[in-house]
Amino acid sequence: MGVSIRDVATCAGVSVGTVSNVLNRPQSVPDATVERVRAAIDALGYVRNDAARQLRAGRSHTVGMVVLDARNPFFTDLARGADDVATERGLSVLIGNSDERPEREGRLLAHFEELRAHGILLSPIAEDLPRLRALRSRGIAVVLVDRTEAGSGFSSVAVDDTRGGALAARHLLEGGRRRIAFVGGPATVRHVADRIEGTRAAISATPGATLEIVPVATLTVAEGREAGERIAARSRQERPDAIFAANDLVALGVLQALTAAGVSVPDEIALIGYDDIDFAASAAVPLSSIRQPSRTMGAIALSILIEEAADPSLAPRNVVFEPELVVRASTAGRRAPAGPVCG
Numbered sequence: 001m002g003v004s005i006r007d008v009a010t011c012a013g014v015s016v017g018t019v020s021n022v023l024n025r026p027q028s029v030p031d032a033t034v035e036r037v038r039a040a041i042d043a044l045g046y047v048r049n050d051a052a053r054q055l056r057a058g059r060s061h062t063v064g065m066v067v068l069d070a071r072n073p074f075f076t077d078l079a080r081g082a083d084d085v086a087t088e089r090g091l092s093v094l095i096g097n098s099d100e101r102p103e104r105e106g107r108l109l110a111h112f113e114e115l116r117a118h119g120i121l122l123s124p125i126a127e128d129l130p131r132l133r134a135l136r137s138r139g140i141a142v143v144l145v146d147r148t149e150a151g152s153g154f155s156s157v158a159v160d161d162t163r164g165g166a167l168a169a170r171h172l173l174e175g176g177r178r179r180i181a182f183v184g185g186p187a188t189v190r191h192v193a194d195r196i197e198g199t200r201a202a203i204s205a206t207p208g209a210t211l212e213i214v215p216v217a218t219l220t221v222a223e224g225r226e227a228g229e230r231i232a233a234r235s236r237q238e239r240p241d242a243i244f245a246a247n248d249l250v251a252l253g254v255l256q257a258l259t260a261a262g263v264s265v266p267d268e269i270a271l272i273g274y275d276d277i278d279f280a281a282s283a284a285v286p287l288s289s290i291r292q293p294s295r296t297m298g299a300i301a302l303s304i305l306i307e308e309a310a311d312p313s314l315a316p317r318n319v320v321f322e323p324e325l326v327v328r329a330s331t332a333g334r335r336a337p338a339g340p341v342c343g
Helices: 005-012 016-024 031-044 050-057 073-088 102-114 129-137 161-174 190-204 221-232 248-260 294-310
Strands: 062-067 092-097 119-122 141-145 155-159 179-184 210-215 242-245 270-275 288-291 318-321 324-326
Touching: 005 016, 005 031, 016 031, 062 073, 062 102, 073 092, 073 294, 092 102, 102 119, 102 129, 119 294, 129 141, 141 294, 155 161, 155 294, 161 179, 161 190, 161 242, 161 270, 161 288, 161 324, 179 190, 179 221, 179 248, 190 210, 210 221, 221 248, 242 248, 248 270, 294 318
Parallel strands: 062 092, 062 119, 119 141, 141 155, 155 318, 179 210, 179 242, 242 270, 270 288
Antiparallel strands: 288 324
């Protein structure tokens, strides 16, 4: 049996109410009494049960955050931005990894509701608005991250992934590349689909350019390596001359496979990723990438969540950042095309 607040009151010779005031409003208690209560707390080893107190109040000080892949540094940076704001506001962020599995995402959402989370930041696998509306109807605010959902009724913070896909494709086209492969998946993940859409639009506007989709099951280094091995096994004439990977982890796996097979990057195949994680710049061949302001996105998403938790009547906000092209060695070394690149 643990030490209770009543035990502290008995030891200090004060009332339970006085101990509560020392814990919550010490400025309202004489200094001598505060010192006596704190000495009793130290002597008895009392630890206050904040979780129980918060649950009695109806909401905890924990923000739930569900991400697609906790191994991806993009989501780590996103969480750091959210945690920066949470710490300033007396909250903590608890991260759950859906691993791009809908059933796991559902269990995490249910778990955070059971914890009476202050709110939930969600990077969703697919659209499941009825579940999210049900959460909100039960007092749990939800803000979507890494997902644009204008018109859904939910606030969101994301980058324009369609524009990002077009930006990557145009960069490859402007370098004279014409046989472009997109390595990524599953296409049911919205931001992957948006990046494919932007890539396809840029390529369709360019005479002589072709697009091949090389699907992967998950956006990981291992899946990228396997895709890279399949591409490297082709004859040089059958290979693409450029690859746009759906994220930097996939791109790094592709780079590993091509390098191991003796395929030169960028001389034979140019390669660009997405997210601009720290590892991109330090790869064996520094990786060109599409940068997202991940830490800023997390901070803004958490700020919106706090506001909506305090006032559920607020109109939803959809914040969309512009992606940024970061050029490094993995896309250099090819002549420009003879004619202009449209789009």
